[in-house]
Amino acid sequence: MSARGDIGEQTDNTLEDLDAAALDFAVRRSGAAEAEADALRDELVRHCLPFAGRLARRYRGRGEQMEDLEQVARLGLVKAVDRYDPDRGSFTAYAVITISGELKRHFRDRTWGVHVPRRVQDLSLEVGHASMVLTSALARTPTVAELAEHLGVSEPAVLEAVESAAGYSPASLNAPVAGEGAAEFGDLIGGVDDDLESVTDKLTVTDLLLRLPTRERRMLAMRFYGNRTQAEIAAELGISQMHVSRLLSRALSWLREAMLNDAPPPWEGESRAGHQHGMEVSVSRDGSALRVRVRGEVDRDTAERLRTGLRHAVTTGGTGSVVVDLAGVPLVDAAGVSVLLEAVRVAAQAGTEICVSGAQPYVARILAVSGLAGVLRRC
Template structure:
């Protein structure tokens, strides 16, 4: 089975073969080995063009092999969807198809933080403006105003685009910070859960209930939980038995739990806190 040869012709790009006759033949073939062979030959003939387009996107965080693979995928789509009956040259259809496939790859797979399409477009325009300004004012970082004038954007849009530049890549948590000593890395700057916040919440929740206790009960609780005294030490200071101190502590804690639970239930139902009558301490 013979396949129509793909000829070459003079063209601004050396990687643009003359495949008009081959595409016309491909359109007239039904599915089968002959059509598959001609399709494969067309794809192979245009691969240099796809690789040339892929080379434009070097230095953006993706390796060359993956870029070429994505460009080849776009080329396959272009070959399968191209209709020579429309009268347009294949290259005019293939170039935007391959370019769009590469851009889609960057948009969908290369962003560490996914941002809206509008912000991605702003990032690309700001990036292009920075590249142009680097040639006109070498050695000097352009200002936001200069970038806005070059990219025909507002200054707020430029700031958004500049922030998006940092969303394309991310540092590892193990990355050592510039100027740090003794291996100080990014992970060392991250905070950890602080149990002290829960303690503050608990203290604020129990304050109103503590005010309802008699003075001696409050003193016992303070000496035990804030003064760090033992029950025996509290008993000696107040002139009562250790067993009595233990009963008072247990009773106070039970009272506080009941009042806090009652306040929580009242807050959930939308009612105000209902305080029980002040309870006196046990007789000495």
């Protein structure tokens, strides 16, 4: 046999005799002094270094330098020698467990770019090693079922370990992209969110909606969020469809104006009326005339109150005039127009002159469209 063959055989024999060497070390250390025990320990460690290197080579090709793996394996060997107890069994088996544990811990704690549970990390390493073993034995890539059977685990666990392997060395978002000039990988992820620019407008509208009266907010919600028709809204609120149309139009106009201004405009009728949906009628003497002040919306619910107030003013005004002050009225619907037209007829029968003053633009437009402006003059 050649000299080279003798060396190889001697190395193999040395690795096979680790248990005997460790047992001899334990016996000699038991009665030795501290210095002699340290020397015996160093001698056993040097004797087992090739064995630690062989275990480290099992984990090569996984992104770590071989020198680093050997250092970790040697650290595990030193721990195995220091903790070895011959009464607990084979030194070789104990050293394999200790060194492999150190190598796995190194990969788990030092090399993973993304946090992955420990059990998944360990299984990922086992799957990688088993894949290499089975590929060599089968001359092909093993299936998930074959890996699961080889490792004694379930197929879902193998799939989880394979997927988690991507977290070992994740791609950098700053990595350059080939063929894309100076572009980076992160530039290709995601897209422009067209709705992002509307976030500020949505927040502004939300705040403005809270400034509207409860009824208007409810109507807007029913129309634009509940997709209800104006007729359905009118039936539920107990008002006419035309009134619903006017209220929605006024609310949308206010929202539009408020969106275009730094400070939202006042809601017409709210601050003056004292309450949002009620109406107040007061009669006072202004020289020879009676002034009927109206505050609030004039609709089907409040028209009767206005009728009573106007009849009282016309019948008690004598030969003087009656001035209907509409400065505090933000809205007049068909019922309000009917009441005013009736007041004109009653005043003509009583020989009393009646006129309106202070009509807001929206109310003035209603009076003009309804034809009331032709028979009810402005003061």
